[in-house]
Amino acid sequence: MEKIKKLELRGVSRSFGTTQALYDFNLEVAGGMFVSLLGPSGCGKSTALNCLAGLLDLTHGEIILNDQPIHNIPAEKRGIGMVFQNYALFPHLNVTKNVSYGLENYKMPTSEMERRVKWALDLVHLDLKEFGHRLPAQLSGGQQQRLAIARTIALEPALLLLDEPLSNLDTKLRSEMRIEIKNMHRHLGLTTVYVTHDQSEAMSLSDLVVVMRAGRIEQIGTPQDIYNCPNSLYVADFMGYSNRLPVEIMGQEGSEWLVQTDTGVMLRASTTYAGNTGWQKGDHVVAVARPDEMVADPLPETNRLKGTVHLVDYVGKAFEILVRLDNNEAIQLLVWSQQPTELEHPLTFGIRPNRLLLFPTENIVSTHSPKAASLKPVMS
Amino acid sequence: MVNTSIGAGTIVAAEPRRRINWGIVLLCLPALAFVVAMFVIPFLFGLNLSLHPGNSLDAVGDLSFANYLQFFNDPGQSDSVWITFQVALPVTVFSILISIPLAYYMRRGIRLERFITTLLILPLTLGNVMVAQSMLLYYGRQGWFNQALQALHIIKDPLPLVHSWWGVEIALFIQNFPFVFLMILGYMSGISPDLERASRMLGASAWRTFWKVIWPLILPGVAIAFCLNFVANFTVFPSAVMVGRPDDQTKVLSVVAFRAAYELQNPSLGTAIAFVMGIIEFVVVSAVLYARSRMTRTSVLGGGKGV
Numbered sequence: 001m002e003k004i005k006k007l008e009l010r011g012v013s014r015s016f017g018t019t020q021a022l023y024d025f026n027l028e029v030a031g032g033m034f035v036s037l038l039g040p041s042g043c044g045k046s047t048a049l050n051c052l053a054g055l056l057d058l059t060h061g062e063i064i065l066n067d068q069p070i071h072n073i074p075a076e077k078r079g080i081g082m083v084f085q086n087y088a089l090f091p092h093l094n095v096t097k098n099v100s101y102g103l104e105n106y107k108m109p110t111s112e113m114e115r116r117v118k119w120a121l122d123l124v125h126l127d128l129k130e131f132g133h134r135l136p137a138q139l140s141g142g143q144q145q146r147l148a149i150a151r152t153i154a155l156e157p158a159l160l161l162l163d164e165p166l167s168n169l170d171t172k173l174r175s176e177m178r179i180e181i182k183n184m185h186r187h188l189g190l191t192t193v194y195v196t197h198d199q200s201e202a203m204s205l206s207d208l209v210v211v212m213r214a215g216r217i218e219q220i221g222t223p224q225d226i227y228n229c230p231n232s233l234y235v236a237d238f239m240g241y242s243n244r245l246p247v248e249i250m251g252q253e254g255s256e257w258l259v260q261t262d263t264g265v266m267l268r269a270s271t272t273y274a275g276n277t278g279w280q281k282g283d284h285v286v287a288v289a290r291p292d293e294m295v296a297d298p299l300p301e302t303n304r305l306k307g308t309v310h311l312v313d314y315v316g317k318a319f320e321i322l323v324r325l326d327n328n329e330a331i332q333l334l335v336w337s338q339q340p341t342e343l344e345h346p347l348t349f350g351i352r353p354n355r356l357l358l359f360p361t362e363n364i365v366s367t368h369s370p371k372a373a374s375l376k377p378v379m380s
Numbered sequence: 381m382v383n384t385s386i387g388a389g390t391i392v393a394a395e396p397r398r399r400i401n402w403g404i405v406l407l408c409l410p411a412l413a414f415v416v417a418m419f420v421i422p423f424l425f426g427l428n429l430s431l432h433p434g435n436s437l438d439a440v441g442d443l444s445f446a447n448y449l450q451f452f453n454d455p456g457q458s459d460s461v462w463i464t465f466q467v468a469l470p471v472t473v474f475s476i477l478i479s480i481p482l483a484y485y486m487r488r489g490i491r492l493e494r495f496i497t498t499l500l501i502l503p504l505t506l507g508n509v510m511v512a513q514s515m516l517l518y519y520g521r522q523g524w525f526n527q528a529l530q531a532l533h534i535i536k537d538p539l540p541l542v543h544s545w546w547g548v549e550i551a552l553f554i555q556n557f558p559f560v561f562l563m564i565l566g567y568m569s570g571i572s573p574d575l576e577r578a579s580r581m582l583g584a585s586a587w588r589t590f591w592k593v594i595w596p597l598i599l600p601g602v603a604i605a606f607c608l609n610f611v612a613n614f615t616v617f618p619s620a621v622m623v624g625r626p627d628d629q630t631k632v633l634s635v636v637a638f639r640a641a642y643e644l645q646n647p648s649l650g651t652a653i654a655f656v657m658g659i660i661e662f663v664v665v666s667a668v669l670y671a672r673s674r675m676t677r678t679s680v681l682g683g684g685k686g687v
Contacts, residue, residue, distance in 0.1 A: 053581060054580075055577050055580070055581075074580075075577075075580045075581060076580045076581070076582075076583050076584055076585055077583075079583075080581065081581065081582075082577075082578070082581040084574050084577070084578055086572070086574055088572065088574035088575050088577065088578035089578075090575060090578075090579075090593055091597070092593075092596045092597060101579075101582055101584075101592070102582030102583055102584075105582055105583035105584045105588065106583055151582065152581070152582075155582065155583065
């Protein structure tokens with residue numbers, strides 16, 4: 001198949017009856033890129049993928065592949081490969097037949113077909129001799145996954161779509177397959193669009209991550225961008241900024257903001273918020289931080305908070321400590337430390353000003369309903 | 381999806397030496413007694429009776445195949461085998477052929493599905509005699525159907541839709557089609573829609589997807605539906621008498637057996653004819669199931685984790 005130079009989705013939207021699943025989706029992908037659509041269930045990421053595949057018609061918008069519109073071409077003629085979440089292997093066909101199914105549709109000569117079947121199965125490390133005659137039901141979950149990928153790759157599609165391909169595998173297999181998918185992508189240079197709700201999968205695999213929320217794109221960026229500079233509280237929440245601290249704006253110093261917690265502690269913070277900050281003294285905002293960046297040992301020199309140790313949990317690299325803030329026990333923060341600490345003992349911890357991120361207070365609980373998307377960030 | 385059967389290569393752990401679980405044996409006894417009393421004994425009684433020609437129900441005299449020979453040597457009786465096939469096969473094949481596209485169309489659910497299903501099930505609740513009686517009124521020479529067609533000048537003379545082969549075909553279709561349809565619909569809607577999507581993504585048209593994916597997966601269901609429906613149609617009796625022509629066009633085996641037993645007062649011969657009927661059904665069902673097993677090696681609808 002022809003290699004992709006550029007894939008564009010312009011203003012793509014899709015409704016189901018009165019419910020709109022996808023709003024004005026715009027994305028430009030260069031050939032050979034690995035793009036992830038990331039978001040919780042119901043955020044429209046699978047809808048976007050199915051629109052791209054041709055399995056769903058667009059309500060509005062267009063899809064342009066190498067300057068040719070493809071959104072009116074039926075799925076079976078788009079030359080796009082797709083791996084399904086539940087693999088969708090043909091239960092009545094053996095491994096070889098499952099792989100050659102697509103090749104037969106393109107009326108390939110037998111010799112070429114045999115070569116491709118072997119090549120595709122080799123690529124996913126399924127031995128043709130050992131597994132060729134087995135039915136899908138006689139394969140393990142991981143082998144079924146490999147077969148599903150081989151079946152799609154055999155056609156050498158211009159574009160590969162993967163719909164949560166690892167979500168049915170156990171943790172160990174998942175990380176193995178993740179590495180294999182990454183290797184395969186590097187080896188073949190296939191332009192790939194990958195749908196997942198797992199941020200670590202998206203981070204480790206992608207060149208570009210598209211964070212979605214209630215049918216809309218929330219942020220597009222490289223994994224580093226998204227991880228370090230989330231442009232909304234929603235993305236921050238998704239990227240593991242689970243510590244939240246309500247604070248009041250006291251002033252601004254260069255790129256840093258001076259804020260005060262409701263217990264009177266002064267902190268320095270920054271923001272990666274994409275919207276208009278325009279915060280004035282006395283405004284209430286929320287400060288968020290990742291547990292691994294809010295540390296007790298080694299203790300940062302400035303920007304410190306005090307609390308009482310409530311729980312200690314060893315997470316491998318460090319101890320994760322649940323701390324109740326002094327003078328306001330309602331606020332619980334997760335803090336990392338190289339040293340274990342005693343329960344109910346006081347603990348001092350801190351965070352670098354550029355890793356304590358400020359966002360407008362926002363309701364992000366109901367990310368599943370499309371209505372949530374129309375809620376403007378609330379400034380209080 | 382639920383795993384409906386285990387693939388051929390599944391490894392089964394070696395079982396420890398079997399011990400008889402008397403509790404389970406006891407639990408099975410009532411059902412077993414019922415089957416023996418209600419089926420096995422009458423079956424053996426009938427078999428014995430058919431092998432003792434004569435007018436007595438006591439099965440006296442020597443074992444003999446005279447009844448069977450008499451049936452096959454009398455063309456007036458044995459031609460009913462062919463007649464029964466002519467009655468049973470077309471309506472069975474027709475029901476299957478109608479069901480498959482209809483079920484394909486309805487496989488993802490359609491509007492008014494519940495209403496349509498109810499409409500289909502309704503004839504099942506009516507019973508053969510009621511359907512036949514209604515048909516006599518509706519499809520008869522003076523019935524609404526013929527009157528309407530005549531009024532519209534589509535036909536000149538009334539169509540012989542009752543007291544004919546057609547009458548039996550229509551009656552059997554009304555009574556047995558719902559079974560066939562619902563069964564095939566069940567198989568069809570049990571196939572994951574992702575298989576069809578996957579097939580499209582691999583470049584197959586809807587037509588090719590049907591023949592390469594859906595058809596092999598519903599084939600077991602079609603075979604079973606065919607067998608059940610064929611047996612039901614092959615044993616037709618009330619309809620053959622009431623809306624058919626039991627003297628020639630619809631002189632099916634059950635009619636011949638009935639006449640032998642109750643008009644010729646020869647229950648032994650009647651039983652023998654019933655056994656001929658049973659054997660033919662058995663042969664047909666076996667042939668269909670054998671053909672099915674040759675066509676697809678497996679009957680799995682789902683295959684293991686996540687398929």
